[in-house]
Amino acid sequence: MSGARHRRKGNRIEREVVDRCKTLGVHAERYPLSGASRFRGRDHDIDLYLLGRDDAPIVCEVKGRKGGAGFATIGRWLGEYDALFLRRDHADPLVVLPWRVWARIIEKVRR
Numbered sequence: 001m002s003g004a005r006h007r008r009k010g011n012r013i014e015r016e017v018v019d020r021c022k023t024l025g026v027h028a029e030r031y032p033l034s035g036a037s038r039f040r041g042r043d044h045d046i047d048l049y050l051l052g053r054d055d056a057p058i059v060c061e062v063k064g065r066k067g068g069a070g071f072a073t074i075g076r077w078l079g080e081y082d083a084l085f086l087r088r089d090h091a092d093p094l095v096v097l098p099w100r101v102w103a104r105i106i107e108k109v110r111r
Helices: 003-023 072-078 099-110
Strands: 027-030 046-049 058-060 084-086 094-096
Antiparallel strands (some): 027 046, 046 058, 084 094
C-alpha cells in the first residue's frame, strides 16, 4: 500500500474512533497531523477528554491492520473476557478492553 493510502486508512480509523467516543458522550479530537509531525512536541493520534475539555486529555494511539496481523494472539488471549492485562518484565501492565467494556465504563463515568 502506498504512503498516501496508509495515511487515508489511518485517518479513517482515527475519525471512526473519535466518532464512536463522541457517541458515548466523550469529547475526542484527532490530534493535528497525527503521526505526521511532532505538533507541540507530540505525535499521537487522538486526545480524549473524559472529564470535560478543561481537564488534561488522555493521549491515545490508534492502530489498524487489515487482517489483524499482530492482533491475533491478543484477540485469542482476550477471548470473551472483559479485559486482558499484559505485562513485560520491569514495565507497567497494559490493559486491553473490547469496545463493549470500554463503553460500559464510560457510561458509568459520565453519570
